[in-house]
Amino acid sequence: MSKILVVDDELDISELVALHLARDGHECVCLTNGLEVFPYVTSHQPDLIVLDLMLPGQDGLTVFKRLRADSRSRTTPVIILTARAQMSDRISGLELGADDYLTKPFSPRELALRISAVLRRTQRVQAVSEVKTGRFLLDRKNMKLFLDDTPVDLTTTEFKLLATLMENDKAVHTRSELLREVWGYSDEVATRTLDTHVKRLREKLGDAGRHIVTVRGTGYQFCVTLPDS
Amino acid sequence: MSKILVVDDELDISELVALHLARDGHECVCLTNGLEVFPYVTSHQPDLIVLDLMLPGQDGLTVFKRLRADSRSRTTPVIILTARAQMSDRISGLELGADDYLTKPFSPRELALRISAVLRRTQRVQAVSEVKTGRFLLDRKNMKLFLDDTPVDLTTTEFKLLATLMENDKAVHTRSELLREVWGYSDEVATRTLDTHVKRLREKLGDAGRHIVTVRGTGYQFCVTLPDS
DNA sequence: CGCGGCTGTGACGATATTGTCACGAGGTGG
DNA sequence: CCACCTCGTGACAATATCGTCACAGCCGCG
Incomplete structure (x- = not known):
């Protein structure tokens, strides 16, 4: 139904999430390195991005700022994943206009529900202007x-x-x-x-x-x- | 700048929140009874609603469902306040399409930031200062x-x-x-x-x-x- | 006060889009 | 099978839109 990009260096989390999203009918792609995100997003145009802050290569916050600064991805919905210790990061993320965030550890069902909520908002806008048949x-x-x-x-x-x-x-x-x-x-x-x-x-x-x-x-x-x- | 409706039966919370929101330049109105919410919303059209679930008169979840069922308020942004004990309610709220939620106790600054984030999405209040593409x-x-x-x-x-x-x-x-x-x-x-x-x-x-x-x-x-x- | 930069305007030409026409193809009913 | 009606098509003309240019007016600065 929708293309979801999950960016997390913990593969067990990504795979668990991907399983849940596939159950909801979404197409899910997982990346683990921050440097891979931007090139992927500009060429594949995912419908939503789940972005962990703790990433190798390029940290999640830097990645997020770059996504928001580019006209090709500035409106792409982003859900930020944070660890409990990173309260200040989560507030920084909100200030930059993340659509939502989730604190680790989280249940995959809760993430799936948040994804649905965000997609519902963004796709409601699309439904008015787009006819896909x-x-x-x-x-x-x-x-x-x-x-x-x-x-x-x-x-x-x-x-x-x-x-x-x-x-x-x-x-x-x-x-x-x-x-x-x-x-x-x-x-x-x-x-x-x-x-x-x-x-x-x-x-x-x-x-x-x-x-x-x-x-x-x-x-x-x-x-x-x-x-x- | 924006009209915020805060619905909470605990006046100390409402007043603290109202103080914070006024500092951000928002116009804040507080209600304490669930039965007052729907008539107020349909006549005053607030830009955003902060809605506690534990309410006298009519509980917050019933109020929220009614807001979402009516075309005049279906798209009005709603942030739901929950107590830690009410995890199932919070998930129910997400399923109904709440824009965000916050778990009590919370810091007023965090609520203010969430309000800004939601308003940013719904009103495009701010533009990114730098566009790089x-x-x-x-x-x-x-x-x-x-x-x-x-x-x-x-x-x-x-x-x-x-x-x-x-x-x-x-x-x-x-x-x-x-x-x-x-x-x-x-x-x-x-x-x-x-x-x-x-x-x-x-x-x-x-x-x-x-x-x-x-x-x-x-x-x-x-x-x-x-x-x- | 003069000059330079910025902006808006109108005329004109280039280009793209649209409408028309004539004719033939195709479908249908007797 | 034939006559008639409807639709498709290629060519061409008309119209609309956009690009360009030169010029004039305004404003700020030296």
Whole structure:
């Protein structure tokens, strides 16, 4: 469900945590060295990071500060793990804007619950702006489409058309409905504009263009799953 | 700065907390009875609620569940106060989506820090003073840009524009959004001001100017990494 | 007071996007 | 099987958007 990065030099803790997270359906990656964190985060974009402060290579607090200073990871949720003796570190972490922290020793169930709570907050925001269905991810806020995680450049009209079609899987949109919602036409017009745009959209989508299904005499629908043929 | 509602039947705790919060510039209101919370929240819309579980009238957990069930308060940040003996309640609170919790006895400073951390997440009150990403280092405090560790002289408007674009990697900023945030325009204006400044900024950045990407029909985005081409 | 730096503006050209047209392909009903 | 209707497509023109440039105004400083 979500990509969780766990950074802890104690392998028994990481493995126990990973087991719990996998049970919740998350994809979990474990790192043990502070120097590995930043390169991993900027290239893999995890949904959440569990970060121990006591790390070899580069200590957790330095790693955290760097994550918060970089525009690619400054909003990535981070839960900091602290030892009881490190009360001052935990307060420093809070001051830097960690999303949560947990004091060792902790129960894996509690960590899993905190992770769920943080993800719920951050994914609630995402749910409003993103539509993810099948091979498609539609980012409304940024007017971007990703197909198989690859960005596809769409014009604003193409994006609006696709977004309208994807709003409800398999919903059939009439031509007049699409012309009204995407183009603002208010009355019946005989125009090939819609056809041309559907064509251009299908071209840009390549083989995934067939997810836009023509309903003859009515309009078009978007189908995530297609019958094999 | 923010309206904080503190709900605790122990007045000495509430008053100590209120004193600390006032020191941080917050406006603090204290309630002692669980039945008073919901009516107050729906009419006053506090920015954050500190909620003790042990309450007369209506216990804190029931109050919290009601807050989360109502659309007016579903997203209001809540920090739950628990006694050490109530470990099961604290986990129940997390499962319901509390933003944080604190176990009694606690230091008022720690609560104040947690409140700041939660408000920071929900309100984006503070911006990181330094943004370092890729070849760029943006020093907000001194209004300085360093490109490949070399200082680049920017005017105040150029700096504000770049800082806004760099806030979140790949976030697309519309023209009207940029005109509002950098120039303070409040309505739609047809102006080439933004284009001219983007041009001047790109000139000063040299080859790194291509990190400012035009999104036709929408505006601009800042991309730390660019596709090779 | 003059000069230089900064900023905003409008005109114009370049580029991208969009709409239209004509024609053919494909589907459907009689 | 044929006529008719609907849709797809390629080419082209129109329109919208962005980039650029030159200039003017403002402000601060020497």
